[in-house]
Every structure is written in C-alpha cells, then in structure tokens.
Amino acid sequence: MDDRAARIRTLIEGEPPSPGNPGALLRRACTAAADTLTASGAGISMMTEAGARGIYAASDPLTEHMEELQFVLGEGPCWDAFASRRPVLIPDLDRESPARWPMYTPAAHDSGIRAVFSFPLQMGAVRLGVLDVFRKRSGPLTGDELVTALTFAEVTMTALLDQHEDAATKGLEGDLAETVEHRAELFQAQGMVMVQLGVPIGEASARIRAYAYAHGRRLDDVARDVVERRLHFDRDLP
Template identity: 30%
Template sequence: MTSREQLLASTFVSLADTLVADFDVIDFLHTLAIRSVELLDADAAGIMLADSHGGMHVMASSAEEARLLELYELQNNEGPCLDCYRSGRPVAREDLPAMRTSWPAFTDQLQSLGFHSAQALPMRLRAETIGALNLFRLKPGRLTEADLSIGQAMADVATVGLIQERAIAASEQLATQLQTALSSRVQLEQAKGVLAQRAGLHIDEAFQVMRAYARSNNRRLSDVAAQVIDGTLDDNQVPKGPRPGPAAQPRT
C-alpha cells in the first residue's frame, strides 16, 4: 500500500468515527479541509455548513486565504460554494473567463489571493445537503475526475458522520450544538489572532500550534482557544512547531 493509499484509508476512518465521546465538530471539519489538500490536487480548502435556517457559515479552512475567500462569498452572496449548497450538486467552471461570467466579484478576489481555480463539492446525504467543500487551486482548470471522486467520497462520508452524530441528540440539542460550534469558530478566530500577535506567529501557524497542543493534551480545541484569549494559557505552554512557508505552490 502506498503512502497516499494509507493516508486515504486513515482519512476515511477518521471521518467515519463520530461516535467517540466528546466529539469535536470543529476539529473534525478541519481534518476534512486539511486532508482534502493533502490528497487532492488542490492548494487550499474550506468548508461551509448551513444552520437550521439555511444560513451558511464558514466552519473550517486549510489556510487563511481559503477562509477569507469563503467569507467573501458569504458577504457578496456569490461563489461556487453557495451555488453548490443551493443545487446540491458539484459546481465548477472550465476556466477563469467562465468563472468571471458566473462570479465576477468572487473571481477577482480569488485572483487577488493568488488562486486561479475554484470548485465546490456538496456535503449531502440523499436529498439533504448540509453544506459544501470548497477547493482552491493556484493553477487554472478543474480537478481530474479521479480527484473529484475521492473528494466527493470524503465529503459524503463526513456528511454521514455529522448527520449520524446529530441524530443521537434530541432536536433541541441539534440547534444548540451548531450554535456552540459557530460560537467556538468565532472564538477560535479570535484566539488565532491573539496568539499570532502575542507570539509573533503567522495566523496559520497560530492555529497549527493550538491544534497540536489540544491534541497532545487531549483537550478540546475550543477550550484551548478560550484559554489563549483570557490569558490563562501562557504562550510558553503552547508548543511551537515549524513555521509554515508561503501558500502552496502548484504541483508539477
């Protein structure tokens, strides 16, 4: 078995395992975003989920640039992720001119951040679509059919896991869980900024070291973020990993 096949198998196991005690939605979604970049010919990934009223929220991203692009989509009500969620089908365009025809403002923003391609895969189970996975590339063009199949399979497995985990709770708890996840996401963004400024880190590195600390100490990511914000977790307690380089370069 090759290293890619091993990573793919490990990814599907991780995405299917949502029945563990103290399941962490935010970390789960970040796993999907990061593994999408590692396994597919994509340079960044982001995930949006819908709340109980159909409103979309940015929930995870592999890099700060992906998060900014998804926020831009929401602010301007334009982009592949939104179209994907609304249609429940994969969304892509052949090239930049075709993208600009469909999403002019989004495409300009995409290029300003160094990307030249974006497409989205639905997070769905049968007729129910709960969100979308956005894939960004530094080079133009769509993903291959093989990569699209793998990406959709990962999104589908993650969706089944999320819906299965939700089904365990009562309907009132479902709304509470999503609201808690949304609040945790806001808190996480604040903590990234606080740690980045305090320790002189890149915003992506700040997230990486918080996540590494949470995992190595068997802590919830949201709890670590809260301690970073209120100052009860000293910077020296958070392990410093290697500083990440610039945005990924196109694969050759």
C-alpha cells in the same frame, strides 16, 4: 465502506476518533482534503436550507478568507453548489463569464486562486453545507481526484451525523431497558421510512439521521415522531 472511504474516514476522525467536536472534525476534513487532492486549500461551510451560514472551517488562512468572501459578497461557487445540489467545477476561473460572480471572481483571482471545485454535503433532500477545494493553478480534477473529492463530501457528512447521534445517545438517562426501548423505536422508524421512500434500510437510516441533524433534534425524538405518524418522509422532505 470501500477502502477509499475508510481511509478518508480515518483522516477525518483522527486516531482515536475525537467525539463531540464538529469544528475539529471539519478542520481535519479540510486539511486532509487539501493534502490528498494536492490543492492550495479546502474549506467547509455548514449552511441552513435558507442559506444562513453556521460553523465553518478551513485548511489555511487564505482559504478561510476565500470562504468568508463568498458570504460577505453573497455569491460564489459555494452558493451555486448549495442551491443546485450539484458539484460546481471551475477548472479555470479566468474562463468564467464575469457576469456569473462579478465580485467574487476578481477577488479570487487577486488572491492567486485559479481553480475552485465545490461539493454539496447532502443526503437525499437534506443539505448541510459545502466543501470547497481551491487551487492556485488552473486545470480540471482527474477522474480519480473527482471521486476522492465526492467521497470526502460524503464521508464528512456521515461523520457529522454519526457524531450528532453519538452525542445524543450519550445524553440518554435511565437504565438498560430504556436504552433498548429507544433502539427498538429507531429500528421501527427506519423500517417505516424504508417503506415510505422505497429505499434500502441503510438509506432510510441516513435520511432520519440527516433530518435530525438539519433540524437540531435528537435522533430518538425524530424516530418517535415517525413511529407515532407525526412525521412522514417523502423524497422532498427538507
């Protein structure tokens, strides 16, 4: 983990880290992103593959309103970023075609928002949601700000997966031998996914964790399915 990612991880997790509370983690991520990127606000919405909204957080009431509007209206940069799996960067809302978001753009303008930047929270084929960064002034993100925003999205997703894995691990019952058995099964599954996808072991581990999170399953159960060949990973696996 580089210095930028390490600093952001500390901001998101808090000192000491706050375990088992994704809502608190998301709120800290939003506040830290808004402050670091000199934005008027930042919001995160967790979404399913079908586009349904799960938990969400915002750095301030105006941003919460802007996030809510996108889901009430069914349009906006958050939707586009999630669907396209790519950042949506709008440095000047006034220059966007009225046909793109016919209801959202006027509402955002009336609320004083002039620029919005949306970054999907994703890992491989798995998407968990979107980080939105809002500004009351027009203008693009600098190169450094863009890298920082992308790092916020990446670190937030990783922290969520770690929290999910930690909660599952602490829920295990049994003695040390049982725990070691679970860990060995996970390592075996990581090796199998590494071969299936042709990726490094770190990415294989991340894909298994992302799958477990997205499907609301325990990490050990997913690992067991991989080992017993009930689950096979490919690059398009949701």
